[in-house]
Amino acid sequence: MGKNKGNPALIELVIVIFFFSISSVTIVKLFMASYDISEKSKSETLAVIKMQDIAERFKAQPNAVAGLLEDWEKSDNRYVGYFDDELNMVSKESALYIIEITVDQQTMTGGNYIRLHILSYENTSDQKIVLQTNIACYVPEAAS
Secondary structure (H helix, E strand, O other): OOOOOOOHHHHHHHHHHHHHHHHHHHHHHHHHHHHHHHHHHHHHHHHHHHHHHHHHHHHHOHHHHHHHOOOOEEEOOEEEEEEOOOOOEOOOOOOOEEEEEEEEEEEEOOEEEEEEEEEEEEOOOOOOEEEEEEEEEEEEOOOO
């Protein structure tokens, strides 16, 4: 009686399928990682744009900080705004991002020194910081 030999083409096919399955798992992991990086980059870019907008408005009218942030929650010298994934202002409950601005104003000879500390973070339990920056401006007193 003859021995039952395996078909080499079938064995090769199984090896190729095994190789492609391992490769596809690796590629899926890479795509998932690239998606996470893309989302992080998007949120950082939007935070930079929003902070830049706040900074430019502040530089244009440094004495009108309260007017710039009139729709924001205010307590003492702290303003808090709630935003969605496109950084449109929304309610606190539906917010994905929170931007917090602390205003520090020091009266100096001949004017005021105003500093904004801007902090952007995710509205999650760990409140992961997306971006933070400081903006300062000296406002001279109006000439009499």
